[in-house]
Amino acid sequence: MTDAVIYVLLVDDDLAHALLARRACFKNSPSCRLTHVTNGEACLKRLTSEHFDVVLLDYSLPYQNGLEVLAQIQKLESPPPVILVTGHGDERIAVEAMKLGAFDYLVKSVDLSHFEMMPWAIQRAVEQHRVQIERQRLEAQLIQSERFAAIGQLASHVAHEIRNPLSSIGLNMDLLADEIAYGPEINVPEAQELLRAIRIELERVNDIVSEYLAFARLPRFEFEMESLNTVIQAFCKFVEPQLHQAKVILKTDLDPNLPHTLLDPEQIHRILHNFLKNAIEAMAQGGEFAIETRVESDRIILRISDTGQGIPPSDLQRIYDPFFTTKKGGTGLGLPLAQEIIKQHQGTIRCDSVLGQGTQFTITHPIQDKETNGQREGEKVIN
Numbered sequence: 001m002t003d004a005v006i007y008v009l010l011v012d013d014d015l016a017h018a019l020l021a022r023r024a025c026f027k028n029s030p031s032c033r034l035t036h037v038t039n040g041e042a043c044l045k046r047l048t049s050e051h052f053d054v055v056l057l058d059y060s061l062p063y064q065n066g067l068e069v070l071a072q073i074q075k076l077e078s079p080p081p082v083i084l085v086t087g088h089g090d091e092r093i094a095v096e097a098m099k100l101g102a103f104d105y106l107v108k109s110v111d112l113s114h115f116e117m118m119p120w121a122i123q124r125a126v127e128q129h130r131v132q133i134e135r136q137r138l139e140a141q142l143i144q145s146e147r148f149a150a151i152g153q154l155a156s157h158v159a160h161e162i163r164n165p166l167s168s169i170g171l172n173m174d175l176l177a178d179e180i181a182y183g184p185e186i187n188v189p190e191a192q193e194l195l196r197a198i199r200i201e202l203e204r205v206n207d208i209v210s211e212y213l214a215f216a217r218l219p220r221f222e223f224e225m226e227s228l229n230t231v232i233q234a235f236c237k238f239v240e241p242q243l244h245q246a247k248v249i250l251k252t253d254l255d256p257n258l259p260h261t262l263l264d265p266e267q268i269h270r271i272l273h274n275f276l277k278n279a280i281e282a283m284a285q286g287g288e289f290a291i292e293t294r295v296e297s298d299r300i301i302l303r304i305s306d307t308g309q310g311i312p313p314s315d316l317q318r319i320y321d322p323f324f325t326t327k328k329g330g331t332g333l334g335l336p337l338a339q340e341i342i343k344q345h346q347g348t349i350r351c352d353s354v355l356g357q358g359t360q361f362t363i364t365h366p367i368q369d370k371e372t373n374g375q376r377e378g379e380k381v382i383n
């Protein structure tokens, strides 16, 4: 056994038993410091004010039994491991204790052999608990460092993306300044052309910043009972001019029997927009963009397809990776954001694509109502 001091809290109203426990622990592990209390209330009081490495908790206690005390210990902020000591034939209680989060149990035996097991059970509980705490600490550290790495990556992508439009704006402004300073008189059409170029680049900077922000600060979700068809119809109306300009024909095939379900219309609109943007970008010469809804048992199926250039099989695995893009000036954030929003709706997404023919995204969404998922309506997920 190691020499590190082990602080044990023994909860037992049987004084003889407590004495034997103390003796057994000390004999095998002189570095054991045992504190003895006789009931659950005293146990909880000590645990909230002092550090203990392990609790040896007897089942039969006055006022509250060991399981009740165990349940309260588990509610503490960082509970120490608990070993429940039950009477002979009380195995069912031991099972219950394990379910409640006890680390281990010892069954009292008439020949008192459980006292021999006690120091080993204590040692095992302390060691495993330390390993578990260390693992949790490392995991938290990893998440934190991954978060920092992601922030760094995001910042450098934003900087990179913005630099081009900014330098183009600077160049156009210099030309405009020359025009004003040196020209005998200002060439109005040329100046207007330069201003138009500046406006386009500014819009591009704005788009980049909005897209990155949307990704970095995941939206607040506000779920409500709504029909997906209604959201799609509103979306289609909204994007009519955009479709016309891109020479894209929109086809919808919406299931009239689609039930209302819990969804966030604004976020659904956002992902539809991301899909459409990608489709338009994949159909340089125009093409077809189709939205279809179906009900299949307890799920709603949403299919979004285009007749664009398609995605090579080698890229299919990577399209949801943040920053993965095959486009000049792409951010690689549209699909990861769509995937996250679908996840928040408890849905799944799948992509099928044939090079040169087109791409289809299939989204499944479980039908949820207020009764089964009451807690989600109006729920706000703040990130």
Ligand code: ADP
Residues within 6 Å of the ligand: 274, 278, 279, 282, 306, 308, 309, 310, 311, 315, 319, 324, 325, 326, 327, 329, 330, 331, 332, 333, 334, 335, 336, 359
């Ligand atoms: P971005 O559009 O900024 O590149 P996305 O996350 O929206 O980022 O898409 C990632 C990549 O997935 C795209 O660069 C493209 O290669 C591919 N992709 C997504 N949607 C389509 C589509 N409808 N057709 C062809 N390729 C697509």
Ligand code: MG
Residues within 6 Å of the ligand: 274, 277, 278, 332, 333, 334, 335
């Ligand atoms: Mg995109």
